[in-house]
Amino acid sequence: MIVMDLEWNRGYDSKPIDEILQIGAVRTDESGAIRDTFSVFVSPAIHKKFDRGARGLPDLEDSKSSDISFPEAWGMFEAWRGEDNEYAFWGVGDFEAVRQNCAYYGLCFTEPSAVYDYQSAFSHALGQGGQQAALWRVIDYLGVPDVFTYHNALNDAMYTALVGSWLGEAAKYIKPESDDPKRKREKFCTEPYTAAKGKRVGPFASTEDCLNSRVARSPACPVCGKSFWIRQWHTTDSVRFFGTGSCPDHGKFIARLTIDPETLLGRLAVPELDPTAIYEYRRVCRRGTTHVCASLHKGGRRRFARRRRAG
Ligand SMILES: [Zn+2]
Numbered sequence: 001m002i003v004m005d006l007e008w009n010r011g012y013d014s015k016p017i018d019e020i021l022q023i024g025a026v027r028t029d030e031s032g033a034i035r036d037t038f039s040v041f042v043s044p045a046i047h048k049k050f051d052r053g054a055r056g057l058p059d060l061e062d063s064k065s066s067d068i069s070f071p072e073a074w075g076m077f078e079a080w081r082g083e084d085n086e087y088a089f090w091g092v093g094d095f096e097a098v099r100q101n102c103a104y105y106g107l108c109f110t111e112p113s114a115v116y117d118y119q120s121a122f123s124h125a126l127g128q129g130g131q132q133a134a135l136w137r138v139i140d141y142l143g144v145p146d147v148f149t150y151h152n153a154l155n156d157a158m159y160t161a162l163v164g165s166w167l168g169e170a171a172k173y174i175k176p177e178s179d180d181p182k183r184k185r186e187k188f189c190t191e192p193y194t195a196a197k198g199k200r201v202g203p204f205a206s207t208e209d210c211l212n213s214r215v216a217r218s219p220a221c222p223v224c225g226k227s228f229w230i231r232q233w234h235t236t237d238s239v240r241f242f243g244t245g246s247c248p249d250h251g252k253f254i255a256r257l258t259i260d261p262e263t264l265l266g267r268l269a270v271p272e273l274d275p276t277a278i279y280e281y282r283r284v285c286r287r288g289t290t291h292v293c294a295s296l297h298k299g300g301r302r303r304f305a306r307r308r309r310a311g
Contacts (some may be wrong), residue, residue, distance in 0.1 A: 001028045002081055003088045003118075003164060003214045005156035008061075008097050009054035011047025016279050017104055018097040019046040020070060021054065021063040023077050024153025027084060031195035032165030038080045038179050040073045040175070041066040053234060053287045058149045062220050071105050078110075088116040088171065090135050092123050093286045096168070097098070114172075121173040135159055142166055189251040193222040198269030210259050210266045211241060212294040219255045221247035222270050230255055234281075236288040254281045 004025040007050055008018040027036040041062040044050075052097040054060060068076075078279050087285050095115055102109040119132055139159050148155035164171040211217075211233050218227040227244035235241045242255040254277055258267045271277050 001088055001116075001164070002026075002084050003028055003157050003161040004093045004094065005090065005153040005160060006097075007054070007057050007059075007095050007151060007153045009044060009047055009138075010051045010283055012049050012051060013047055015046060016276050017046060018093075018283070019044060020073075020097055020101045021057065022059065022153040022156040023073055024155070025077065025080070026123055026157045026161045027155075028161050028164065032072060032161070032168065032171070034158065034161050036080075037154060037158070038077060039152075040076055042070050042073045043067055045069060050285075057151050067076050070101055071107055074105075074107055075101065085110065085112050086114045086116070087112045087119050088160065090117075090156065090163075091119045091132065091286070092117055093282070116172055116258070117175070118160055118167065118171055120175050121167055121171050122163055124173045124175070125167055125170045127158075135163075138163055146186050184248070187251050188278065189223065189247070189253055191223055191250055193272075195270060195272045196222060198256075198267040201257075201266040202259075203264045203270050206264065207238065207259050207261065208291075209258070210264060211291050216257055216266050216268055217243075217293060219245065219253070219268055219270050221250050222255065223247065223250040228253065231293055233257065233291045233293070234284045234288045235291070236284050238289075241291070242284050244281070254278070283310050 002025050002157070004023070006020050006024070007022040008020045014143050021044060022039065022041050025038040029035050042242070044063060045065040050060070057063075077084045081202065087095070099109060119135075122138055123132060136150050137157060139162070142163065144162055146159070148158065150156060150159075187297060200212055201213065201216045204213060217230040219230070220227050224247060226247055226249075228247050230243035230245045232245075233241035233243045239259060241259065243255050243257070244252050245255060246252045253270050254268045254273065256271055259265070
């Protein structure tokens with residue numbers, strides 16, 4: 001099994017790609033023990049600027065000073081990987097980044113025989129279906145001394161492999177695809193529609209009040225006009241917030257709430273669901289901070305959860 005982790009940079013430009021800055025991997029045997037390790041820092045070549053997540057990487061300087069391009073780094077990884085063709089990751093984002101980077105450089109990517117997500121496997125093993133815990137939390141939970149710095153791809157791959165070894169057979173859990181028709185609402189809307197101009201909301205006393213407000217949390221389905229409900233917002237810059245909600249008849253939509261920090265006026269929009277919008281939404285979910293909206297019925301319970309990057 002190849003347990004892999006990547007560090008990457010999304011940048012701030014319009015090229016929708018998580019540019020890989022480091023490839024880290026370990027090879028594990030049947031028992032889950034680590035047998036071999038791999039790490040390479042990649043010289044950044046796509047985005048001009050580093051996003052906030054990338055700027056926080058402990059070993060960013062090693063990528064900046066690297067003279068190894070992604071195609072070279074990938075070739076080194078492929079040579080190290082050899083015949084092993086089963087992969088494990090923490091979460092599903094990194095595997096997507098591999099695909100993107102290989103596609104960007106026109107590299108042939110050998111389709112893995114299996115891809116496991118130890119993050120889902122872990123939450124399944126603990127009976128917490130939907131919860132996706134950050135790697136450092138799980139390592140903490142397992143009582144593993146975290147002697148290596150997180151957000152170094154090799155270290156995170158080692159930690160991921162440790163969780164896999166703890167899970168044993170349960171590490172090979174595959175989330176079942178649901179065929180329940182009620183789950184239709186879980187899928188993004190597939191009907192064509194024209195995105196309406198955003199509507200103004202507020203001004204509010206604070207950004208938090210705006211995020212919690214009934215009006216900002218109930219955008220209209222762009223197909224039928226019925227309003228749907230947003231429960232949480234994700235952001236990487238505290239100006240643009242993204243959430244999803246579902247119309248029972250037309251499926252899931254993305255809502256974008258932009259709050260001007262000066263005037264505290266909000267603009268609420270339901271953008272078109274093109275691949276870039278969905279990609280952007282998933283990226284913010286993965287990288288950003290989550291604001292769980294205060295309940296309107298239970299005396300305004302509030303929670304501001306800082307989500308750390310899982311890897
Ligand atoms: Zn609808």
